[in-house]
Amino acid sequence: MRRFTCAQDIGPWRDAVKEALAIKDNRFAYDTLGKNRTLLMIFFNSSLRTRLSTQKAAMNLGMNVMVLDVNQGAWKLETERGVVMDGDKAEHLLEAIPVMGSYCDIIGVRSFAGLKNREEDYEERVIEQFIRYSGRPVFSMEAATRHPLQSFADLITIEEYKKVERPKVVLTWAPHPKALPQAVANSFCEWMNMTDYDFVVTHPHGYELDAAFVGNAKVEYDQRKAFAGADFIYAKNWSAYTGQNYGKVLSTDKDWTVDADKMSLTNDAMFMHCLPVRRNMIVTDEVIESPRSIVIPEAANREISAQTVIKRMLEAL
Numbered sequence: 001m002r003r004f005t006c007a008q009d010i011g012p013w014r015d016a017v018k019e020a021l022a023i024k025d026n027r028f029a030y031d032t033l034g035k036n037r038t039l040l041m042i043f044f045n046s047s048l049r050t051r052l053s054t055q056k057a058a059m060n061l062g063m064n065v066m067v068l069d070v071n072q073g074a075w076k077l078e079t080e081r082g083v084v085m086d087g088d089k090a091e092h093l094l095e096a097i098p099v100m101g102s103y104c105d106i107i108g109v110r111s112f113a114g115l116k117n118r119e120e121d122y123e124e125r126v127i128e129q130f131i132r133y134s135g136r137p138v139f140s141m142e143a144a145t146r147h148p149l150q151s152f153a154d155l156i157t158i159e160e161y162k163k164v165e166r167p168k169v170v171l172t173w174a175p176h177p178k179a180l181p182q183a184v185a186n187s188f189c190e191w192m193n194m195t196d197y198d199f200v201v202t203h204p205h206g207y208e209l210d211a212a213f214v215g216n217a218k219v220e221y222d223q224r225k226a227f228a229g230a231d232f233i234y235a236k237n238w239s240a241y242t243g244q245n246y247g248k249v250l251s252t253d254k255d256w257t258v259d260a261d262k263m264s265l266t267n268d269a270m271f272m273h274c275l276p277v278r279r280n281m282i283v284t285d286e287v288i289e290s291p292r293s294i295v296i297p298e299a300a301n302r303e304i305s306a307q308t309v310i311k312r313m314l315e316a317l
């Protein structure tokens with residue numbers, strides 16, 4: 001594997017989940033595969049889970065790991081070509097990327113959507129430049145439009161916890177005070193659409209996602225109707241995608257907060273969220289602390305999804 005930025009890059013999903021669960025069974029089975037190999041993780045944005053789980057995954061494979069927080073201690077990077085660099089940016093991505101590539105064997109990149117210009121964000125300019133100019137296999141640690149390591153961990157988690165072959169999985173928008181990218185929601189849609197699950201997306205009017213990600217999923221504007229009979233509730237906030245509203249917060253309506261009353265409409269559903277989560281905005285204390293909440297094992301599976309991807313990249317070096 002030379003790139004991992006979207007669902008398609010993982011290949012047949014059942015094989016990938018099988019490989020991931022085998023790794024989970026014995027995560028040190030390949031502890032020399034990464035000997036004398038170096039992973040460089042580059043963060044343009046904050047992280048807790050991605051940083052720790054991906055580093056742990058690489059260490060399980062015997063790799064060395066370097067982490068760079070671009071906004072803390074590195075030179076400010078220009079990303080646009082053709083700019084006269086007389087401002088505060090001291091270095092161009094076009095030099096920085098091949099230089100970083102020269103010090104490592106595999107690169108992970110986190111670069112969120114700027115939420116100002118939809119076309120720029122959806123072209124995935126930053127990670128695509130890493131793929132083009134680093135000379136190394138590159139995986140996404142959440143880029144502008146997708147968060148595939150999260151979605152892969154989500155899929156593994158659903159496969160572990162499901163009680164029926166084709167569960168009903170509901171992605172629900174929930175309120176948040178700040179503008180967040182669509183990446184987690186887009187990506188979750190993309191991965192769920194690979195499966196044969198009964199997949200439903202629910203959100204207020206104005207929060208429609210890119211149709212390319214929604215695919216054949218059922219869109220239901222009545223959250224309570226969507227929850228009926230669900231086996232998994234996956235909550236996430238995202239900012240508006242459509243038209244002039246791109247990147248805007250249109251609503252913080254707490255009628256959309258996931259609470260015990262709404263969970264009672266489900267088929268005793270499991271509650272999922274990628275974290276970090278704002279309690280009593282996205283979900284009540286009661287629901288996230290309930291025995292039906294699987295947010296912690298879901299986060300733990302981030303180590304497994306990352307290890308599966310890095311293992312495949314090491315095998316292809």
Ligand code: AN0
Pocket residue numbers: 142180181183184237274275276
């Ligand atoms: C980010 C997002 O919504 O994309 C990262 C989630 C994994 N969340 C926040 O910035 C709160």
Ligand code: CP
Pocket residue numbers: 046047048049050051142150274275276
């Ligand atoms: N879920 C997730 O990616 O969390 P972090 O932003 O903390 O890495």
